[in-house]
Amino acid sequence: AIWMTQSPSLLSASTGDRVTISCRMSQGISSYLAWYQQKPGKAPELLIYAASTLQSGVPSRFSGSGSGTDFTLTISCLQSEDFATYYCQQYYSFPYTFGQGTKLEIK
Amino acid sequence: QVQLVESGGGLVKPGGSLRLSCAASGFTFSDYYMSWIRQAPGKGLEWVSYISSSGSTIYYADSVKGRFTISRDNAKNSLYLQMNSLRAEDTAVYYCARDPSLVVPAAGLDYWGQGTLVTVSS
Numbered sequence: 409a410i411w412m413t414q415s416p417s418l419l420s421a422s423t424g425d426r427v428t429i430s431c432r433m434s435q436g437i438s439s440y441l442a443w444y445q446q447k448p449g450k451a452p453e454l455l456i457y458a459a460s461t462l463q464s465g466v467p468s469r470f471s472g473s474g475s476g477t478d479f480t481l482t483i484s485c486l487q488s489e490d491f492a493t494y495y496c497q498q499y500y501s502f503p504y505t506f507g508q509g510t511k512l513e514i515k
Numbered sequence: 516q517v518q519l520v521e522s523g524g525g526l527v528k529p530g531g532s533l534r535l536s537c538a539a540s541g542f543t544f545s546d547y548y549m550s551w552i553r554q555a556p557g558k559g560l561e562w563v564s565y566i567s568s569s570g571s572t573i574y575y576a577d578s579v580k581g582r583f584t585i586s587r588d589n590a591k592n593s594l595y596l597q598m599n600s601l602r603a604e605d606t607a608v609y610y611c612a613r614d615p616s617l618v619v620p621a622a623g624l625d626y627w628g629q630g631t632l633v634t635v636s637s
Contacts, residue, residue: 458621458622503575506559508559
């Protein structure tokens, strides 16, 4: 199985800040990586797939980069609705795996 | 619009069984791969199982292999998860999710249901 290390687990920031979340793989996965946002009591929502492709309807302040083993999710100008938990997921090989999650909270 | 609606969750004793369903609408179900993902209370996401569009290819997480069975009925636009020999650690919200990779290569899991809660407790 491919192991993933997502960091940080907790991120405190303010509205308007630029933040980055990292995901590192135990082996290369090309660009088979997705990022999801989850709000309390809700299902996750796809933000980015193929490492850097923005899902339809997702604001352009979200961006993804990386390939191989190291990936990053960047939110360029935090809005109030962005405070949530974020997960990365690899779908290069089975079993699919998710990162441990990053809770983005208001500072 | 795309909708995925899970049902079948509930309280079950350890060692018991439960069958989850996921009703799909708003898209051509037979064109899409599907997965089940679960989330234990207060924890992160765990992928559980995958089934190809025709049902011919199936994968499971090691934690459920031999106990859970995924299936689908394309005529009924439905996905299923038969869960046997349930354990306390299977307690979670179970989500079904659509995988559009046959249509849009490498596109992640683009739609998720609202989830159904499975509680395994005596």
